[in-house]
Amino acid sequence: MLDIKVLRQDMAGVREKLSKRNEDISALDHVEELDTQRRELIQQTEELKSRRNTVSQEISEMKKEKKDASDVIAEMKKVSAEIKKLDEELREIEEKLDYALLTIPNIPHEDVPVGEDEEDNVEIRAWGEKPSFSFEKKAHWDLVTELDIADFERASKVTGSRFVFYKGLGARLERALINFMMDTHQDRHGYTEVLPPYMVNRDSMTGTGQLPKFEEDAFQIQEEDYFLIPTAEVPVTNMHRDEILTNEDLPKAYTAYSACFRSEAGSAGRDTRGLIRQHQFNKVELVRFTKPEDSYAELETLTSHAETILQELGLPYRVLNMCTGDLGFTAAKKYDIEVWLPSYEDYKEISSCSNFESFQARRANIRFKREAKSKTEFVHTLNGSGLAVGRTVAAIIENYQQEDGSVAVPDVLQPYMGGRTHIGRD
RNA sequence: GGAGAGCUGUCCGAGUGGUCGAAGGAGCACGAUUGGAAAUCGUGUGUGCGGUCAACGCCGUACCGAGGGUUCGAAUCCCUCGCUCUCCGCCA
Missing domain, CATH: 3.30.930.10 (Bira Bifunctional Protein; Domain 2)
Known part of the structure; x- marks a missing residue:
């Protein structure tokens, strides 16, 4: 498996090196887009999780002080549902990305002679x-x-x-x-x-x-x-x-x-x-x-x-x-x-x-x-x-x-x- | 194959719904002390991901065998699976 960070930084260079192989490298085509989608989803979902963690803390405080927390709880219920939805999307994207990465061959070392077969x-x-x-x-x-x-x-x-x-x-x-x-x-x-x-x-x-x-x-x-x-x-x-x-x-x-x-x-x-x-x-x-x-x-x-x-x-x-x-x-x-x-x-x-x-x-x-x-x-x-x-x-x-x-x-x-x-x- | 017990950080081990990445101890690292060492004291001590930074780092998030579920909130409750141990059966 190649390092996703290397692919991010130098997709063209990697593609050039891999093209000399006698292997299917079509998976490379999807990597960039999946990677971008993945990072966007992570940011969204983590922001919501951060909020949920904070508010859950507040709910705990409110309950201790015998205050009514039902409004906040109802709101958090929606947030949790949203998190669940985004996590599911993320899981699917990561599955595709992992599969793509697992099907891309290794990069040949510079000592390797270039050849067909x-x-x-x-x-x-x-x-x-x-x-x-x-x-x-x-x-x-x-x-x-x-x-x-x-x-x-x-x-x-x-x-x-x-x-x-x-x-x-x-x-x-x-x-x-x-x-x-x-x-x-x-x-x-x-x-x-x-x-x-x-x-x-x-x-x-x-x-x-x-x-x-x-x-x-x-x-x-x-x-x-x-x-x-x-x-x-x-x-x-x-x-x-x-x-x-x-x-x-x-x-x-x-x-x-x-x-x-x-x-x-x-x-x-x-x-x-x-x-x-x-x-x-x-x-x-x-x-x-x-x-x-x-x-x-x-x-x-x-x-x-x-x-x-x-x-x-x-x-x-x-x-x-x-x-x-x-x-x-x-x-x-x-x-x-x-x-x-x-x-x-x-x-x-x-x-x-x-x-x-x-x-x-x-x-x-x-x-x-x-x-x-x-x-x-x-x-x-x-x-x-x-x-x-x-x-x-x-x-x-x-x-x-x-x-x-x-x-x-x-x-x-x-x-x-x-x-x-x-x-x-x- | 059947019955039961368990699986928490490098290790041991506490934790049965919120303040728990997680008590306590050991180990390890650094510092203090010492002529030196032991002992003692102090400090620190996981990993992944995302963001940010020239960089040290910082912020967020996730991880208590794995995966799902319940819940505003799960190491903690429920389900499935895996593994370990004990007893029975079978077997080389």
Whole structure:
């Protein structure tokens, strides 16, 4: 959510910046008028309330002195009715204004390259050697089926399409990766481990920006008005919703493993094979709460933490600075990390690291005070995948495949795999 | 799922219709005292919104779990919901 005061002061400037995004910003059109109406109504209603408070006091005095107050009471009755009417109007205006503000995307940071779509994202760096195979390489969906470490058919029988059973060393690999990632972030990168709820309420989804615009992307528990989390970002960021943190609290850094649930509405036909796009997948998430002046340095730090995992696993990747057209709704700046997938002969997103500045903090009302008597300020929030586990499995399977159909286990994972060096070799 | 109790400021806790943003205490901050500290004393100590100001600030308004209602006036009375605790049931 943007600051209404900024919109008041520089509507044209904000409109200019937002127009470079690939987002609907028509809500901007109504903001000025609604804001003006709102302030006029507030002044009217507060003036009446002030009067009512004064006169109510006088009525109290009169009653004590046994004077007749019926005339004044009758008059106040009208005033109260008027207040009620104006308050109702105000409530409607504020509802519209809030909705408009909640549907306006974040302002891109000045470092963000201007561009239309994913073609215009800018590669910042690339790491690692892409493997070359002296044999015919296979896609991970064929390898996992041949190795009998994942079962897509039975998952679609039991649930539906875009679900999977991991089996045997496949399940073990998934679990090993989760543990390796969590251990690394907690022990080496200084994050506090959190295991969050997998369902959240509507306020939480609104706080991080999934709602109100993207309700169709989420799975909903209708009876409770709960949502299955699309990422641990939602519960973890909302942990501090409606809180005022102290100077010493910041920065806060959490890492959380969770299953993630996405309806993938609008993605029909994309990545239909394999582990790349599932309705349920595992992810290790990094979340940071920082002071405004630190957030861009912390974005670099957070991104490097995600990169560490890929480097330790020996998976080639590149880092992209996402352009204005591909930034998404909530981010002010975003790096995507893409891992090399031999079957795609291309890089595929495996992590997305964003600085939201105060966009989420304003929605979720997460503030801090520099000193006891300082004014409250909004914190900056950041998050990134560290990493998407299913896609990491796919990348390992494909990049580490051997001529005999087995898959080598990266060195750092072997302790987590009971010392095994290969999947598919006895 | 059933029955009961509760939800007040950073914390504890008083307050059952008007003078209550809210007693009292603790904590915290600043000041006094001290060689220094403890103790003591004094002062201060929430948030949002609107207006005003160059600014410190000032004025108004709202907030006692959330939302509605009654009333000239609600922390206080009524209704709905949420959460916490206790007991019963069920359950991993």
